[in-house]
């Protein structure tokens with residue numbers, strides 16, 4: 001039974017968290033995404049202009065790579081970016097946890113935002129395999145393939161503000177969080193790490209309820225996207241907060257005092273998201289106006305991204321479909 005741990009390094013401004021994987025002997029620094037289920041890479045099939053600045057997987061240099069005849073993929077992400085191409089299999093090793101025949105999706109086209117993001121050379125999807133986009137036959141995620149050989153059928157995300165954290169497969173390192181994990185049931189219907197989240201509290205204020213609230217834990221989303229009523233209640237407590245259509249969300253003075261936000265996870269645990277982490281980044285050169293890490297989403301499904309992960313250590317249990325959290 002194996003385990004694997006890799007460093008999770010934030011891009012500047014905590015925009016995304018990158019970690020190295022080994023594919024057929026080649027190291028690729030990747031964006032780990034618990035909100036999607038495709039493992040795709042920049043590679044030598046891409047147009048030269050798209051390859052520029054990236055590490056490009058070269059299937060011809062891997063003695064274990066096999067093309068998957070007739071298979072293709074096409075994926076689009078929440079922000080409208082995407083990638084498409086063909087598929088093969090190869091050995092993937094992430095920090096010591098190894099899968100010998102992992103579907104590797106080789107992009108032949110990627111959207112401009114991926115080309116510009118030269119720190120990332122692809123994505124490792126860690127949601128449920130039902131979301132995998134390979135046709136004609138959906139492929140399993142690395143975690144799904146690795147699960148049975150891991151010491152425990154879990155992976156964890158220990159993401160930090162402007163500091164190196166870790167992704168671990170097969171073990172839960174209890175030195176990385178305070179107290180004990182609180183576990184919640186995962187609703188796997190949509191293929192996400194989805195749980196009930198209906199109760200909220202802004203600072204020491206009154207508790208509020210969003211009937212039927214659900215949320216997903218999504219390491220690939222930078223911010224925290226919650227119900228508009230919650231977001232409005234939160235920023236009503238922040239002097240100078242305005243909904244700034246020009247920049248596309250709520251901004252506030254960078255020296256604002258930001259309250260903590262508590263959100264419930266599965267009905268029994270109130271996860272505290274630190275107010276400091278809700279100050280995401282300045283929008284002006286003078287650094288006087290800052291963009292909120294908490295923003296509204298109109299869909300019923302809230303997306304708890306990296307802003308939450310910076311306050312909460314998260315364990316994803318694929319054995320019993322539960323999600324565990326504890327402050328760190």
Ligand SMILES: Cc1ccc(-c2noc([C@H]3C[C@@H](O)CN3)n2)cc1F
Nearest residue numbers: 033035036077078081113114220221
């Ligand atoms: C340039 C770029 C664009 C998007 C993403 C991206 N990765 O994960 C996600 C979220 C949204 C949902 O689709 C699944 N998880 N978004 C990464 C990028 F590097």
